[in-house]
Amino acid sequence: MSDQVKPLLVALKAEEDGYQIYGRMAKRSENENGKKMFEHLVKEEARHIRTIKDRLKKLGALPETKDIAEKVYSVSELDFPDKELSDLEVIARAITEEKDARAFYLRSAEQTQSPEEKQMYQLLANDEASHAEILEKEAARLKTS
């Protein structure tokens, strides 16, 4: 696996995990706002998955992530149980996940030799920053409601 393909597969794996987690969180959330927010984030991560798959395709690489062991997030899927936690606790974990994703994309943007990929990673980093902001706003709303 080339040095160029590897970070793309690590990113794809992380995006797939994020997509799954947000889908589950959208289902479990009992407040209308939270549900809508998670549904929006599901769409966003689905878009990221498409972006990364397009890039892999251009490089002639398969979007195969089952052998990827590298972790982008310092929280795991198990940290997002379907019940037990409050929405606020779930959101706190999701913010950590988004910040980890942003840091990973910024590092990848630094490391890539391809200008096209640098731009892609920077856009992804910006998106993850805006996801963290969306989650932070919802956390603030929940705290005051």
Ligand SMILES: [Fe+2]
């Ligand atoms: Fe993403």
Ligand SMILES: [Fe+2]
């Ligand atoms: Fe995100």
